[in-house]
Amino acid sequence: xxxxxxxxxxxxxxxxVYQRFRRAAGWLSxxxxxxxxxxxxxxxxxxxLLASSVMTVAxxxxxxxxxxxxxVVAEKxxxxxxxxxxxxxxxxxxxxxxxxxxxxxxxxxxxxxxxLSDRGSRATDFAVAVLPTGNRRLSPKYVPRYSPDDVRxxxxxxxxxxxxxxxxxxxxxxxLDDRPARPxxxxxxxxxxxxxxxxxxxxxxxxxxxxxxxLVQNSLTAIGALLLLLLAAIAGIVARxxxxxxxxxxxxxxxxxxxxxxxxxxxxxxxxxARLAHSFNQMAAxxxxxxxxxxxxxxxxxxxxxxxxxELRTPLTTVRMAADVIHAASxxxxxxxxxxxxxxxxxxDRFESLxxxxxxxxxxxxxxxxxxxxxxxxxxxxxxxxxGLAQLAERTGSELEVVLPDEPVVAEVDPRRVERILRNLxxxxxxxxxxxxxxxxxxxxADALAITVRDYGVGLRPGxxxxxxxxxxxxxxxxxxxxxxxxLGLSISREDARLHDGWxxxxxxxxxxxxxxxxxxxxxxxxxxxxxxxxxxADAGSRYPRAIEAAPRALPAGAAHPALTPGPADAAGxxxxxxx
Amino acid sequence: xxxxxxxxxxxxxxxxxxxxxxIVLRGEGFAPSFVADGEAALTVFRETRPDLVLLDLMLPxxxxxxxxxxxxxxxxxxxxxxxxxxxxxxxxxxLESGAxxxxxxxxxxxxxxxxxxxxxRRGEEAPPETLTIGPPQAQVQxxxxxxxxxxxxxxxxxxxxxFDLLVALARKPRQVxxxxxxxxxxxxxxxxxxxxxxxxxVQRLRAKVERDPEHPEVVLTVRGVGYKxxxx
Numbered sequence: 001x002x003x004x005x006x007x008x009x010x011x012x013x014x015x016x017v018y019q020r021f022r023r024a025a026g027w028l029s030x031x032x033x034x035x036x037x038x039x040x041x042x043x044x045x046x047x048x049l050l051a052s053s054v055m056t057v058a059x060x061x062x063x064x065x066x067x068x069x070x071x072v073v074a075e076k077x078x079x080x081x082x083x084x085x086x087x088x089x090x091x092x093x094x095x096x097x098x099x100x101x102x103x104x105x106x107x108x109x110x111x112x113x114x115x116l117s118d119r120g121s122r123a124t125d126f127a128v129a130v131l132p133t134g135n136r137r138l139s140p141k142y143v144p145r146y147s148p149d150d151v152r153x154x155x156x157x158x159x160x161x162x163x164x165x166x167x168x169x170x171x172x173x174x175x176l177d178d179r180p181a182r183p184x185x186x187x188x189x190x191x192x193x194x195x196x197x198x199x200x201x202x203x204x205x206x207x208x209x210x211x212x213x214x215l216v217q218n219s220l221t222a223i224g225a226l227l228l229l230l231l232a233a234i235a236g237i238v239a240r241x242x243x244x245x246x247x248x249x250x251x252x253x254x255x256x257x258x259x260x261x262x263x264x265x266x267x268x269x270x271x272x273x274a275r276l277a278h279s280f281n282q283m284a285a286x287x288x289x290x291x292x293x294x295x296x297x298x299x300x301x302x303x304x305x306x307x308x309x310x311e312l313r314t315p316l317t318t319v320r321m322a323a324d325v326i327h328a329a330s331x332x333x334x335x336x337x338x339x340x341x342x343x344x345x346x347x348x349d350r351f352e353s354l355x356x357x358x359x360x361x362x363x364x365x366x367x368x369x370x371x372x373x374x375x376x377x378x379x380x381x382x383x384x385x386x387x388g389l390a391q392l393a394e395r396t397g398s399e400l401e402v403v404l405p406d407e408p409v410v411a412e413v414d415p416r417r418v419e420r421i422l423r424n425l426x427x428x429x430x431x432x433x434x435x436x437x438x439x440x441x442x443x444x445x446a447d448a449l450a451i452t453v454r455d456y457g458v459g460l461r462p463g464x465x466x467x468x469x470x471x472x473x474x475x476x477x478x479x480x481x482x483x484x485x486x487x488l489g490l491s492i493s494r495e496d497a498r499l500h501d502g503w504x505x506x507x508x509x510x511x512x513x514x515x516x517x518x519x520x521x522x523x524x525x526x527x528x529x530x531x532x533x534x535x536x537x538a539d540a541g542s543r544y545p546r547a548i549e550a551a552p553r554a555l556p557a558g559a560a561h562p563a564l565t566p567g568p569a570d571a572a573g574x575x576x577x578x579x580x
Numbered sequence: 581x582x583x584x585x586x587x588x589x590x591x592x593x594x595x596x597x598x599x600x601x602x603i604v605l606r607g608e609g610f611a612p613s614f615v616a617d618g619e620a621a622l623t624v625f626r627e628t629r630p631d632l633v634l635l636d637l638m639l640p641x642x643x644x645x646x647x648x649x650x651x652x653x654x655x656x657x658x659x660x661x662x663x664x665x666x667x668x669x670x671x672x673x674x675l676e677s678g679a680x681x682x683x684x685x686x687x688x689x690x691x692x693x694x695x696x697x698x699x700x701r702r703g704e705e706a707p708p709e710t711l712t713i714g715p716p717q718a719q720v721q722x723x724x725x726x727x728x729x730x731x732x733x734x735x736x737x738x739x740x741x742x743f744d745l746l747v748a749l750a751r752k753p754r755q756v757x758x759x760x761x762x763x764x765x766x767x768x769x770x771x772x773x774x775x776x777x778x779x780x781x782v783q784r785l786r787a788k789v790e791r792d793p794e795h796p797e798v799v800l801t802v803r804g805v806g807y808k809x810x811x812x
Contacts, residue, residue, distance in 0.1 A: 310638055310664035313685040314594045317662075320686040321600045325607070352686050374775070375804040380760060410804030415775055 040246070041239040048235035049228060056224040060217075067216045071209040072185075076169055079187045079204045083167060086116050086200055090130070090191045097195040100135055105195055109142050116200075117144040127151050127176050127203035133162075135196050146176050153186055153201045161188050161199050176203065183210055245273040249280050261288040301366035309359055316352060323348050350486075357488035361471070364495045371499050373524055376415045377408040378449055382442050385422040389430065397435035398455075400426070409444045411522045417496040418520070421504065422451065424489040425516045429455035432514070443532040447522055450533040454515040460508025468506055469494045493518075503528060507536045515540075585611040586700050589630035591621045591647060592662065593639050601634065604689045610696070618642030622650050632699055634692075636662045637674055645677045652678030656739040658699035662687075675780035680741040681767060682777075698768035699741075713750035714798035714810045718791050722750055729789070741766065742785045749799060749809040758806040782807060 035042060093112040097105050109130055117128040129151050130142040141148040152174070160168040167189040173181040188201040248265055255263040264284060265277040327345045330338040363369045386400050393400050422440075429438040433455040441452045460468065467473050472487035490504075497504035500520050508514035519531040588605055592598045593616045605612040615624040618639040625633065633651060637644035648659055661679040663670060674682055680699060683692055709724040720731045724747060729736045738746065744766045749757065757765075759775040767777065786793045797810045 313664040314597055317686040318594070318596045318600045321597075321604055321689045324689045325600075325603065348686075372776075374779070376775075377758075377804055380758060384760065408804060 041236065041243045044239035044243075045232055045235045049232045052231040053224075053228055056227055060220040060224050063220055064213065064217050068209075068213050071212060072171075072206075075185060075204065075206065075209060076187075079185055079202055080167060080169065083187045083189050083200065083202050086119075086128070086202065087189050087191050089116065089119075090198065090200055091193060094191070094193040094195050094198070097193065099194065100196050101137070102195060105135075106138055109138065109198070110144075113142040114144040125176060125182075125203075125205040125207070129153060129201040129203070131158075131199040131201070133197045133199060150176050151201075151203060153188055153199075157186055157188050157201075158199070161190055164190075166190070171206070174203075182207060242273070245276060249276065252280065252284070256284055256287065261291060298366045298368065301362065302368045305359055305362050305366065305368070312355060316348070316355070320348050320352065354486045354488075357486045357492060360492050361488055361495075364492070369495065369499055371417070371524075372414045373412045373500075374415065375410050376413055376418075378411050378413065378418065378442060378444075378451070379404045379409055381415055381419050381422060382440060382451065385419055385426060386440060389423065389426050392427065393430050393438070396430055396433070398430050398433045399437040400430075401437055401439045403439070403441040405443060409442060409449050411444075411449055411520060412524045413500060413520055414496075417499065418518075421493040421496050421518055422453075424493045425451075425453040425518070428489070429453050429457075429514075429516070432457040434458065436513075441533060444522065445530075445532040447526060448528055448530070448532055449520055449522060450531045451518045452515050452533050452535075452537070453517075454513065454537050454539075456513040459510045459513045460506065461510055465506050465508055469504070501525070501527065503531065505535055507540075509540065512540050513537075585609060586632065587611045587613065587628060587630040588632050588634055588696065589621075589625055589628055590614045590634045591618070591639065591644070592616065592634070592636040594636070597636075601692075604693065605696075608693045608696075618644065618647050621647045625651055625655075630657065632696060633657060633659045634662060634696070635659055635679070637670070638664065645673060648674065648677040648679055652739070656737075658740060660695055660699060671776055672780055675777065676784070678739070680739065680781075694768075701768070711747065711750040713746065713753065714789075718797040718810070720746075720789050720798055722747060731789070736788050738785070738788060742781060742788065745781055745785055746789065746799075749807065753809040753811050756802045756805050756808045762806065778807075 036046075090112055093108055093115075094105075097108060109132070113128055113130045116130075117126070127146055128144060129148075131140065131153070132138045132142075139148070141151070143151045154170050154172045154174075157168050157170040167187065169185060169187040172184055172186055174184055174186075175181045183206040185204040185206055186201060187204070188199060191198045191200055245265070252263050252265050261284070264281045267274050267277045267281065323341070323345045327341050330341045333341060360369075382402060382404060386402055390400065426438065426440060434457045436456040439452075439454040441454070443450055469490050471491045473490075474487060494504045497518055497520070501524075502518065502520035504516070504518050506514060506516050515535070515537045517531065517533060517535050519528055519533075521528055586609075588610045590598055590601050590605070590612050592601065592614070595616070598614050598616065602612045602614065613624065613628050613630065615621045619642050621635075621639075621642070635644055635648060635651075639647065642650075644661065648661065651657065651659060658681075659679045661674045661682045662685060663674060663682055664685045671682060681695055683695055711722040711724060712719050713722065714720050718731075720729060720736070722729050722743075727740070727743060729738050729743065729746065745762065748762065748765050759778040762778050763769045763774070782799055783793075786796050786799055789798050790796050800808050800810045802808055
């Protein structure tokens, strides 16, 4: 059985707290990191602060070191000088003593030590110790004013003196009474007399020096902290001076790109920032000019299109009607005249569809095409299109097979454009279907609908899948055209699909036929992720290479992935990875 | 025989097209009259009292849309506009100005004649029938043979087309009509894709029969399908 930590168990609670802490820490560090990444000012201030604090600390340490050194050296010199005179004095005092056993020795030593202690001008805590070496009849330490037990020269120093060194010093921490230990400078020297050898030690308190050093330290710390604050503030101000215009520039650029073309930066002064603002404004002005120019061009183009449309259509209508009236009476004409009338009528038709397609394409090129979406059951569009093309299919002998879902497929589409796409696709399929059936399938999922139009005609040669959407492209220039399309149909269809944020794609393989697939989002403004129907038809079997990875060698030379045309944008790949 | 012929007023500034229209219309048994100027159109309309107006939207003087509004202001006569623009905005603008239907240039003579006939062929032998449509608080009464529509006794002026649309919905209060079915029943088209015709006319109808056109009670929208009559 696995044991699970419960929140009420002590370790569980700890873990819970830890987890919460970790989460909070993670959140905080993420926030800080994000701020760090986003704010140039923060980075500048932080770097300046870091650099200057290193500098300040180094400088402070150096100053403190120098001050301490200077103070200690002076104190040491003074203490040693005093010691030297003490040694002379003690030597003089003891010169009258003739031997170790002189009974005067003890009192002389005592007096001399007191005198030495009094001579030290230091008021407090100054201690003198005289240590007779090797004379057992004397007390081991002569220490005026203090208890001899408290005044202990450091062992290292006594060792040094014992080895015959003429003088020595040592810094130590000690206490001469019950007070806590404090720093002292202890100096010591031997005094050789006829009465034997005596070691003289001075205990010099370093309170003043310590006080001075700590004062210096404190002042330096305070000054350093103040300096750092000041530097941070300066860095902040400087960074702000640079960053603020950059921020303003960024905001202005955002507003510009959002379409507020009048947006400009304020130019102040003549410095680099002013130059930035100036260049920025110049750029904005150029952009604006270009955009306005393009807009004007587009408007002109729209105007022109509209005018041409009207001016051409009115006479064309007259010609059209005249041709029809003549054609209606052609039964009574001689054969040549009757045929001419027929040609006239047909070519007027063709001229008209060409004119319509050209105007539509130019509308797309001018960016003037607008979607007119409404909620529509796409099944009705499919049915209507197929009904409308039934006659044509009958003529070529193709059977139109329609597969529709039982439920309505309601989508926010422009029904006229979708019908135009379908009419194009089904019309093409009939024209190229060689009299074989044409299958139209509609399916939908939660986000998208797809319509496939499958024919079993000559299919597409490798590389042609890309080209079918090109303007005026013909499947086979040598083949006689039957229905006389304008060559613009699929280009327009693709634009129509694109206007819906949809895909229009084709699969095809020689002798296996072709399948077009139209994929549209059910709701406006949504991006397509996948299509409810596969692009390659299931009934094509495996006689064509499904993907380059699967059968690279089966492909003709030079063909990368011939059958599958990716989405309306020019992404490549198999159907699973299309991206419009 | 002359008296039986339907009179069609052609308002078009292009002489060649007007003449051609005349030839076609005469050939189909109509009695066309012509006016080339928007300003003069209204005067000629009043003089000739046509059964139908064929109106080119691009006219010198007064714009086609203004003529359309002026004619509609004083008569429910069917108006079919001729337009070179198939853009939605233009078509919708024309329909909102009061046109019943439109034909986009270049059109085939047959297409034009079919539309003209559809507008002229109206329920000549309507049986005596009174319909109601809408929920009780907003109910509208329709006297079919009398071609009148009233709410709370006060008459509502509808054009013949709006009347037909309302009658079609009222006759089958439980049925949801797709735009295509309405196009076929009211306009007389088969396989016509232009649902804008229906949309605009439903808007126009609502503006007249609804208490609050923003919240329709008489003519209801069925999302993704079409329209149906509002019932109690």
